[in-house]
Amino acid sequence: MPLVTRRALAACLLAALGTSALTSAFAQSWPSGPINLVVPFAAGSGTDAVARIVAKRLGDRLKTQVLVDNRAGASAQIAAQYVAKAKPDGHTLFMTTNTSHSANPALFASLKYDPIKDFTPIARVGELPFALVVNGTSTARTLGDFIAQAKAQPGKFSYATPNSTSLVASETIKRIAGIDVVGVPYKSSPQALTDVIGGQIQMYVADLGSALPMMKAEKVRALGVTTRAPLKSLPGVPPIASAIPGFDLTSWNGLFGPAGLPAPIVERVNTELQAVLAEKEVQEQLAALGFEVWPSKTPAEFATYVQDQLTHWTDLIKRAGIRPE
Known part of the structure; x- marks a missing residue:
């Protein structure tokens, strides 16, 4: 091998080893301060409640400290853009849902972030x-009553x-059931629930994290759940599919970092999160919200899931007849 080639190869190897050592050292010193856990919905929402339980442990x-940072608005776009532009040093993480990473690309004609390229998948939470x-x-005592x-x-x-x-969910129900119901945008789930209780809104497909307390207080009545099977947390409430055949929809929750987050930090957060979600007390707290713990095993598994869900939700939105804004 020519001398120049050997020298070039040696330089490349030293550079690679140097980069690896720096990355490892950086990961070992992490975290060097509080972690900002960005949530794309308002305080009191289901995602916020899950984030606060997970953040503490x-x-x-x-x-x-893992500090929950609510950046609600624009259907999770505000928070997503903020995290996408954050420094990938492990001190800004993103607990989000299918809204930002599965649905928005099909709901909006133009997004200022890419759900795949601008983020590092860490773990699905559930x-x-x-x-x-x-x-x-x-x-209306049943979904059939409401439809009539x-x-x-x-x-x-x-x-x-x-x-x-x-x-x-609402647009799919409208299409399949053949009803004319007008959509009203809201910034947060608590605001929407307030107007359902006040009578300004007649129907809301609500996350259980925010709606369960209102159900227990009998301020709102659940007529159906979005999952294909009944839920243990809502005994006696049938799936929407029992009145609208084929309906099956739920919301996933997961943890991301900005693109370029060092692999050792990704693995560390994934490992610690797996341990948190395995704790009986945490599982009980999340179950009280109606949340179902379903962690991915590896960041790679979660990355595949995110890509699959993007395809799935794009199809759902097209079939519901929703046009991009």
């Missing part, structure tokens, strides 16, 4: 089922849409 294991709710004093009332008053009923799951 993750911070304990990493021996630092699923947060949704339920169709109406005012607690409504005369909506058909009798076309254009008179409205539904809330603070996130993509609510929007896609």
